Amino acid sequence: MPTGSDLPRLMRRHPAPPVRMVHLGPGAFFRSFVAPMTEEAGGWGIMAVALASGRAREELGPQGGVYTAVELGPEGPVDRLVEVVAGVLVAAEEPGAVLAAMADPGVRVVTLTVTEKGYRPDPGDMDSPRSAAGWIVAALARRRATGVAPFTVLSCDNLAGNGHVIRDAVLGLARARDAGLADWIAAEGAFPCSMVDRITPAMTEADRAALAERTGVRDAGAVQHEPFAQWVIEDRFVGGARPAWETAGAQMVGDVAPFEAMKLRCLNGAHSALAYLGWLAGHGTVAEAAGDPVFAGYLRRLWAAEVGPSLTPPAGVSVPEYCDALLERFRNPAIRHQLRQIATDGSQKLPPRLLAPIRKRLAAGRPVPCLSLAVAGWMAHLSTDLLQDPMADRLRAVAGDPEAILRVAEVFDPALAGTPAFRTTILDAVDTLTRDGARAAVARLAQE
Ligand code: CS2
Numbered sequence: 001m002p003t004g005s006d007l008p009r010l011m012r013r014h015p016a017p018p019v020r021m022v023h024l025g026p027g028a029f030f031r032s033f034v035a036p037m038t039e040e041a042g043g044w045g046i047m048a049v050a051l052a053s054g055r056a057r058e059e060l061g062p063q064g065g066v067y068t069a070v071e072l073g074p075e076g077p078v079d080r081l082v083e084v085v086a087g088v089l090v091a092a093e094e095p096g097a098v099l100a101a102m103a104d105p106g107v108r109v110v111t112l113t114v115t116e117k118g119y120r121p122d123p124g125d126m127d128s129p130r131s132a133a134g135w136i137v138a139a140l141a142r143r144r145a146t147g148v149a150p151f152t153v154l155s156c157d158n159l160a161g162n163g164h165v166i167r168d169a170v171l172g173l174a175r176a177r178d179a180g181l182a183d184w185i186a187a188e189g190a191f192p193c194s195m196v197d198r199i200t201p202a203m204t205e206a207d208r209a210a211l212a213e214r215t216g217v218r219d220a221g222a223v224q225h226e227p228f229a230q231w232v233i234e235d236r237f238v239g240g241a242r243p244a245w246e247t248a249g250a251q252m253v254g255d256v257a258p259f260e261a262m263k264l265r266c267l268n269g270a271h272s273a274l275a276y277l278g279w280l281a282g283h284g285t286v287a288e289a290a291g292d293p294v295f296a297g298y299l300r301r302l303w304a305a306e307v308g309p310s311l312t313p314p315a316g317v318s319v320p321e322y323c324d325a326l327l328e329r330f331r332n333p334a335i336r337h338q339l340r341q342i343a344t345d346g347s348q349k350l351p352p353r354l355l356a357p358i359r360k361r362l363a364a365g366r367p368v369p370c371l372s373l374a375v376a377g378w379m380a381h382l383s384t385d386l387l388q389d390p391m392a393d394r395l396r397a398v399a400g401d402p403e404a405i406l407r408v409a410e411v412f413d414p415a416l417a418g419t420p421a422f423r424t425t426i427l428d429a430v431d432t433l434t435r436d437g438a439r440a441a442v443a444r445l446a447q448e
Contacts, residue, residue: 007212010219012064016086017045021243022102022151024049024132025114026056026088032200032225034111034156036069039084040248044109047101048088051114051132057088059221067221070211072334077224079215091135095128102139103146108241110136111154112166113196116348117390118157119165125173133169140174140189141181150189152237156196158268160260160352163193163234192234193256195263199226199286199329201337226335232259258314261356265307266323269353269374270299270330275342276377279386280438286337290330294439297446299327302370304447309366310357344388346378347395347411354378355416362421369429370445376429377438379405402430 021038023030026048038044048065050056060067065085071078091098102110112118114132125134140150153170155162170191175182203224212218231250246252253259271286277298278289289295303323313319329335354371361368381387382399389395391410398404406417406426416422432441 005218007216007218010063010066010068010081010215010217010221012066012083013081014083016065016084017043018106019045019047019086019101019104020106020241021046021109021111022049022107023047024051024110024112024135025118026050026060026085027113028200028202028223029156029196029198030111030113031067031082031221031223032069033196033198033229033231034113035082035084036080037229037231037245037248037250038243039082041243041245042247044084044243045086046084047107048085049098049101049135050088050090051118051130051135052090052092054090054093056221057090060085060088063219063221067223068211068215068219070207070222070224071227072224072332073227074334077210077214077334079211091129098135099139099142102135102151103142103148105143105148107151108238109152109154109243110139111156113156115157115345116159117345119159119169120390121169121173126176131169133166133173136166136170137173137177137181137185140170140185141178144181144184150185150238152190152192152242154192154194154233156194158196158264158349158352160264160356161193161257162260163191163256167191188238190236190238192236193260194234195230195232195256195259197230197263197267198228199335199337200224201335202341204336226329226332228329230263232256258312258317262311262313262317262319262322264352265310265357266303266319267326268349269307269357269371270302270326271342272346272349272353273299273302273370273374273377274330275339276346276381277374277438277442279339279343280377280380280433281442282439283339285335285339286330286342287333287335289339290327294443294446296327298370298442299323299330301445301447302374306361306366306368306371307357309364310360340386343381343386345390346381347389347391347408350375350378350411351413355412358422358425359416362419362425368425372425372429373433373441373445375426376402376433379430380433380438402427 122131124130129135129138235252274289283289
């Protein structure tokens, strides 16, 4: 397959707006969601910062930060040039430039997409910054020392209470360094929560080649995404300074939590269930699995009987309608979203997606066979060579032993893992899955 390597490289046509925002973690989700929405809001250029990997700089640097975001619409792909990224830095290699960018008084917002595992503290942070929180603390210390107000930190990852999680990490690190710094950040800073949603399947070589064919240029930084996008942002920014994201369709609200729980449990929970059970049943993509009537029936029951009743939906939102729309999004044949991409990092994803609704329903004395089967699917996944997880070594050591897996406290809160109802439902699901295989086990739960 030709990759277009003989073609000229994509070039910038218009200058980026002045840099007013720094983004940590310029991977595919940033490029398909945060950057285009910020560009649409107008007036805010972005300095992209990769923490350690040089990949984003290799992909975007030679193109002056410009790339194509391909929308996989019903009538075929729509190619959009995104020119809002002014440059790409790699923190591990250019610490001075990164700190200078983050400490610049013109920069008012730092957004981040560093995935769930990016919120874990790095023991090395005490010596020199390594994690996202480490860089944020170092930059805020510099701002305080130079009399500059803090920037707002806006997490754009799929975590429950993502603003609180990054705030706790930042304040914890800051306090270990200087209590005055921590107090200043707590009083003057802001860490709003946000719910982000846009399905962004990884680009393949074939996708890149097709794009090169359409455009006549080579684009190493291109991404692709579904047409749908939803961004719900808690409107609490230092000095009120932020891009006018509402003009790009974002919802600015007082409380993100109900949106976040609904999205994490309905969309991401179903994704994880398909990633483990669908793959075990021989499916490769979300669209294949969701197009299998047995899996569609399983999802309907998962949503209607287990996940939906665990939620307090946002005012005016119908969870059944939200889930019907999800099934349509999952079935979009233009989106080849690999189940093995979603299966990664399960130790980080299970608690908010599957275990939170299980806890809620068990507390109400209600059964959770669909959610339990998804957890059993993840347990089976630990024994496959697909396993990619920040805790892979520990998980591999307990794979095949459900009792031992339940004792991994970073995944299974001991208070939950110790309740008989939880142990019984999970161990029953493991038995069913082992005895019947994934497709038959799913079929038994499927709703017409
Ligand atoms: C997926 C998400 O990879 C995964 O774990 O569940 O990336 C999902 O596609 C997005 O959150 C959709 O907004």
